[in-house]
Amino acid sequence: MDLDPGIAVAEGPLVYRPSEDSLLLLDSIRLERGERFLEVGTGTGLIALHAARLGPAVATDANREAAALAQANARRNGVALEVVLGNLAAGLRGPFDVVAFNPPYLEGPPGDDLDRAWAGGDQGSEISIRFVSDLPRILAPGGRAYLLLSRANRAARSLAESMFQASVVASKRLFFEDLDVLELRPRGP
Numbered sequence: 001m002d003l004d005p006g007i008a009v010a011e012g013p014l015v016y017r018p019s020e021d022s023l024l025l026l027d028s029i030r031l032e033r034g035e036r037f038l039e040v041g042t043g044t045g046l047i048a049l050h051a052a053r054l055g056p057a058v059a060t061d062a063n064r065e066a067a068a069l070a071q072a073n074a075r076r077n078g079v080a081l082e083v084v085l086g087n088l089a090a091g092l093r094g095p096f097d098v099v100a101f102n103p104p105y106l107e108g109p110p111g112d113d114l115d116r117a118w119a120g121g122d123q124g125s126e127i128s129i130r131f132v133s134d135l136p137r138i139l140a141p142g143g144r145a146y147l148l149l150s151r152a153n154r155a156a157r158s159l160a161e162s163m164f165q166a167s168v169v170a171s172k173r174l175f176f177e178d179l180d181v182l183e184l185r186p187r188g189p
Contacts, residue, residue, distance in 0.1 A: 001029050001050045009044045009073050014065040016043040016117035020172065021179055025102045025148045026050060028170040028181040035097035038138065040088050040131060043117065045070030045081065047100055052079040058092065060084045063116060088131050094138030099145040103128045105153050105179075120153070128156035132163060135184065145184040150177045160184055 003026060011017050026047050031037060037051040042059035043066050051057040052074065059081055061067045067085040074081035084092065089099075104110070104120040104127050120127045128149060135145055146169070149157055157180075160166050164184035172179045 001026055001031055001047075001054075003027070004050060004053070007046070007049050007077055009046050009049070010069065010076065011044055012065055012069045014112075015063065015069050016066070018044055018046045020174060021102055021148055022046055024170055024172045024179060025100060025146060025181055028183075029098065029100055029146050030144070031055075031098050036095070036140075038089065038092065038096040038099045040099065040101040041103060041117075042066065042070045042083070043102075045073045045083070047102075048081055048083075049073060049077055049079055051098070051100075052081040056080075056082075058082045058084060058096075060086050060089060060092070062087045088127075089134055089138050092138060095140035095143060096138055097140050097143045099135065099139055099143070100147075101128075101131055101145070102148045103131060103156075105148070105150045105156075107152070123153065123155055124150060125153045125156035128153060129159055132156060132160045132184075136163070136186070139184075139186060141186055143186070147182045147184060149180055149182060151180060152177065157182070163187075 039048040048059035
């Protein structure tokens with residue numbers, strides 16, 4: 001999806017701001033009009049707002065302030081976006097044609113709600129591993145998921161590659177890490 005400068009996104013002090021990684025993920029997502037979309041860990045809702053302009057969209061976040069901000073941003077932009085306060089995709093029913101996640105991918109434990117946006121636990125992979133493990137439950141048989149990972153997230157990448165057909169659809173080098181967006185598709189029978 002291309003960045004729409006007409007989408008206005010308010011930010012909050014306890015919510016992850018859309019950054020280079022967010023824009024990399026947004027630009028990597030291929031979404032057709034009418035496909036059912038889920039963004040996990042939406043933050044401000046930037047990606048989910050773009051998707052909601054094309055079809056039914058759901059966004060989740062475990063941070064109460066982020067969920068409220070994403071809902072306010074949906075109202076501000078006049079789009080129908082269902083925002084769910086919750087951990088990853090817990091409690092959601094699929095199938096979703098397209099799922100996107102910019103997980104916390106830096107190594108270390110979170111100290112507060114804002115830290116949860118980037119602190120991904122051991123090797124930065126704990127949250128991504130939980131997401132990938134649950135993904136078959138919500139992803140449509142012909143669907144695709146877009147997962148942003150640091151190249152240091154070897155455990156999450158290995159799991160994703162073992163469970164799905166995985167291909168790198170975009171990469172970006174930041175001053176302290178290399179990021180890849182993986183497109184994950186269900187394996188055939």
